Amino acid sequence: MTVITGKINEIIKPENLVYAKSPLLNDVSMHYCPGCSHGVVHRLIAEVIDEMGIQEQTIGVSPVGCAVFAYNYIDIDWQEAAHGRAPAVATGIKRVMPEKYVFSYQGDGDLAAIGTAETFHAVNRGENIVMIFINNAIYGMTGGQMAPTTLVGQVTSTTPNGRNVDLNGYPLRITELIAQLPGAAFVTRQSVQTPAAVRKTKKAIRKAFEIQAQKKGTSFVEVVSTCSSGWKLSPVASNKWMEENMFPQYPLGDLKDTGRADPDLYKVKG
Amino acid sequence: MAKVRGAVVVDNEECKGCNLCVVACPTLTLALNRNVNNKGYHYSYMENPENCTGCSNCSTVCPDSCITVYRVKVEQ
Ligand SMILES: Cc1ncc(C[n+]2csc(CCOP(=O)(O)OP(=O)(O)O)c2C)c(N)n1
Ligand code: SF4
Ligand code: SF4
Ligand code: SF4
Ligand SMILES: [Mg+2]
Numbered sequence: 059m060t061v062i063t064g065k066i067n068e069i070i071k072p073e074n075l076v077y078a079k080s081p082l083l084n085d086v087s088m089h090y091c092p093g094c095s096h097g098v099v100h101r102l103i104a105e106v107i108d109e110m111g112i113q114e115q116t117i118g119v120s121p122v123g124c125a126v127f128a129y130n131y132i133d134i135d136w137q138e139a140a141h142g143r144a145p146a147v148a149t150g151i152k153r154v155m156p157e158k159y160v161f162s163y164q165g166d167g168d169l170a171a172i173g174t175a176e177t178f179h180a181v182n183r184g185e186n187i188v189m190i191f192i193n194n195a196i197y198g199m200t201g202g203q204m205a206p207t208t209l210v211g212q213v214t215s216t217t218p219n220g221r222n223v224d225l226n227g228y229p230l231r232i233t234e235l236i237a238q239l240p241g242a243a244f245v246t247r248q249s250v251q252t253p254a255a256v257r258k259t260k261k262a263i264r265k266a267f268e269i270q271a272q273k274k275g276t277s278f279v280e281v282v283s284t285c286s287s288g289w290k291l292s293p294v295a296s297n298k299w300m301e302e303n304m305f306p307q308y309p310l311g312d313l314k315d316t317g318r319a320d321p322d323l324y325k326v327k328g
Numbered sequence: 329m330a331k332v333r334g335a336v337v338v339d340n341e342e343c344k345g346c347n348l349c350v351v352a353c354p355t356l357t358l359a360l361n362r363n364v365n366n367k368g369y370h371y372s373y374m375e376n377p378e379n380c381t382g383c384s385n386c387s388t389v390c391p392d393s394c395i396t397v398y399r400v401k402v403e404q
Contacts, residue, residue, distance in 0.1 A: 076398060096391070251389075
């Protein structure tokens with residue numbers, strides 16, 4: 059035990075380090091708004107890849123949306139996909155290089171609107187990829203328009219009086235639908251607004267990557283997220299709004315953890 | 329008696345003043361500075377450094393990875 063008086067400069071020494079920025083996060087500022095959930099999830103992905111020692115074997119596929127520049131931030135190989143097509147691009151990469159760890163990273167507009175077909179079919183094929191889904195219930199990048207996941211009554215720039223079901227339909231719980239598909243191995247919904255929630259999300263991301271190595275099918279990790287700029291709230295108020303309004307509609311927890319279905323169950327008899 | 333003491337170093341220029349670390353700190357160590365950095369943000373700093381236990385809650389929620397945490401057992 060170190061005998062010290064507790065002065066700051068006696069604490070701040072390399073041997074006392076308990077947390078530092080991941081070496082896989084590049085030395086550049088992220089362009090995200092203050093408090094944006096994208097930054098936290100980027101850090102968790104970097105930490106998981108670093109802790110698993112798979113930096114050289116991992117390929118990310120970045121979306122169109124605020125996370126379009128994800129390739130600038132995490133020091134791995136990346137491919138940028140056209141809007142919504144990340145799961146299709148990830149499929150191609152994984153099939154050509156099955157020994158690599160491949161993941162897609164997408165927002166709700168990318169994954170659950172323009173890319174719905176790619177999302178469902180990649181999971182239905184049980185592609186051995188990880189899909190990370192940042193659900194902030196809005197199109198953040200383009201100025202806060204309604205997304206499929208926008209809540210009823212939620213004000214956005216295209217629903218100035220709040221989302222109206224008669225006009226705009228219902229919020230899409232795409233993760234519940236994904237969990238129905240036989241190709242899905244592990245489907246979970248997490249969040250990153252508290253230290254405990256962040257740790258759970260990191261465990262879920264790690265598990266998703268491990269399942270990929272076991273070739274069990276698609277892992278799908280939704281992170282219920284904030285977009286303080288789109289929601290026009292402070293980052294702290296956004297977290298509170300998310301807990302009060304998003305969590306009842308998008309409840310946290312694992313939705314499936316069985317591995318992909320046995321193909322024999324789906325075979326013709328003769 | 330052994331006690332845990334901690335300290336954090338905030339990268340002032342990377343900090344965006346989002347306040348998430350301040351509300352995540354269980355010991356009221358952190359606050360946003362009256363001064364701003366070159367980007368115009370009120371950066372986080374240890375207002376009450378003697379309170380810090382090095383629990384890492386602040387660095388765990390920081391979206392911009394700008395907090396480094398140190399922890400040591402202190403003999404009094
Ligand atoms: C083919 C095409 N259609 C529309 C757009 C405009 N656009 C850019 S990002 C985006 C949606 C982004 O929302 P989301 O995926 O939820 O990401 P976020 O920014 O919220 O993280 C849209 C519609 C585009 N770039 N390309
Ligand atoms: S617009 Fe929203 S999602 Fe995009 S960086 Fe800002 S807070 Fe994040
Ligand atoms: S390490 Fe813990 S006690 Fe110290 S500033 Fe961070 S949250 Fe507060
Ligand atoms: S969480 Fe990070 S970016 Fe936000 S105020 Fe604290 S140190 Fe700054
Ligand atoms: Mg979005």
